[in-house]
Amino acid sequence: MADDDMLSWDESVFRDEGVLELDYLPEAFLHRDEQMETLKYALRPAVRGSRPLNVMARGPPGTGKTTAVQKLFDELAGVGGVETVRVNCQVDSTRYAVFSRLFESLFEYEPPASGVSFNKLFGQITNRLVEDDDVLVVALDDVNYLFYESEASDTLYSLLRAHESHSGAKIGVIVVSSDLDLNVIEELDGRVQSVFRPEDVYFSAYGERAIADILSERVERGFREGAVSARVLDRVAEHTADSGGDLRVGIDLLRRAGLNAEFRGSTEVAVADVDTAYEKAKYIHLSRRLQGLSESEAALVRVLTDHDGERAGAVYEAFSEETELGYTRYSEIVNKLEQVGVVDAEYTNVDGRGRSRELSLAYDADAVLERLEE
Numbered sequence: 001m002a003d004d005d006m007l008s009w010d011e012s013v014f015r016d017e018g019v020l021e022l023d024y025l026p027e028a029f030l031h032r033d034e035q036m037e038t039l040k041y042a043l044r045p046a047v048r049g050s051r052p053l054n055v056m057a058r059g060p061p062g063t064g065k066t067t068a069v070q071k072l073f074d075e076l077a078g079v080g081g082v083e084t085v086r087v088n089c090q091v092d093s094t095r096y097a098v099f100s101r102l103f104e105s106l107f108e109y110e111p112p113a114s115g116v117s118f119n120k121l122f123g124q125i126t127n128r129l130v131e132d133d134d135v136l137v138v139a140l141d142d143v144n145y146l147f148y149e150s151e152a153s154d155t156l157y158s159l160l161r162a163h164e165s166h167s168g169a170k171i172g173v174i175v176v177s178s179d180l181d182l183n184v185i186e187e188l189d190g191r192v193q194s195v196f197r198p199e200d201v202y203f204s205a206y207g208e209r210a211i212a213d214i215l216s217e218r219v220e221r222g223f224r225e226g227a228v229s230a231r232v233l234d235r236v237a238e239h240t241a242d243s244g245g246d247l248r249v250g251i252d253l254l255r256r257a258g259l260n261a262e263f264r265g266s267t268e269v270a271v272a273d274v275d276t277a278y279e280k281a282k283y284i285h286l287s288r289r290l291q292g293l294s295e296s297e298a299a300l301v302r303v304l305t306d307h308d309g310e311r312a313g314a315v316y317e318a319f320s321e322e323t324e325l326g327y328t329r330y331s332e333i334v335n336k337l338e339q340v341g342v343v344d345a346e347y348t349n350v351d352g353r354g355r356s357r358e359l360s361l362a363y364d365a366d367a368v369l370e371r372l373e374e
């Protein structure tokens, strides 16, 4: 690139790039009034010192579920007698890990790494709530991961019946799921179903107009005046809606398009900058899904980039050379990867030998490999 085409260090399309980070909590939260109303209604008893109603928030990825919870929890931070904790179940995917996180948040230090039984941990948490007369609101974000590890029923059972086993403990639960194929209630044990009758809050995918509306606020805060035209914004909204309405795609697209414009030495983003950026931004779901995988799960994905579409038995042979894990564990990992949406497992009939599964990646193998190395 010729020197004349370069922006000087203090020139930029951006005013505040931080607004385009994915963990930025937006000031305005448009198109979600109804969901916020229901959530507030359910949590209101906590403000009065009573156990809140439980909530089940569902909807496709990137539709504002986490943001809604975070906004409410921020508001409740100023209210005495209410403690709020958001647990990311992709990271903390067992009952013990969830309660360790609750402990850490309430006591402001981590529980001892070994030697504390679950019951002791649980007892310390509930004692602390009863002694201080606090109500605890727990958000189990991406709760689907507890189901993938078969930990959901035990975790919810402990939380929902805390007031029975520890008199005076008041805990409310918000479960958040972005896996629309998962029927949360049906998948729970009967003993949990009988105590879990949550308020339902549904976060539908944003349409193209809503996406443009929401993103125009980011453009205003994140970009210099005139850097992003209405036509460019519409293009971003169109791509975002096409890829399923996940706002993360739109935000990432804006940022990458801005960087592309800068690379061209321009202070204005062009439609072509958006189109080029889309090739990368559309894989943002994939990156998130891969980030949450354990080493052996990632190892299987890596093996599949070489054995895409082969039978489960053949894939296992290649996998066992890498990891030495047994077939049962292998099957569990296949199921988890299918639930997470990285792998498609289809049954096919094999002549005279009954049914067998064929495993294929749900994404382009090169795109997967590139992101596994990140």
Ligand SMILES: Nc1ncnc2c1ncn2[C@@H]1O[C@H](COP(=O)(O)OP(=O)(O)OP(=O)(O)O)[C@@H](O)[C@H]1O
Residues within 6 Å of the ligand: 021, 022, 023, 024, 025, 026, 028, 029, 030, 031, 032, 059, 060, 061, 062, 063, 064, 065, 066, 067, 068, 142, 177, 178, 203, 214, 247, 248, 251
């Ligand atoms: N109505 C909105 N206004 C402004 N920003 C929004 C809105 N909805 C979502 N966002 C932004 O989109 C991104 C994704 O939102 P969020 O994490 O809340 O989605 P989610 O439904 O919890 O997704 P997942 O189910 O994948 O965890 C965040 O960066 C958030 O700031």
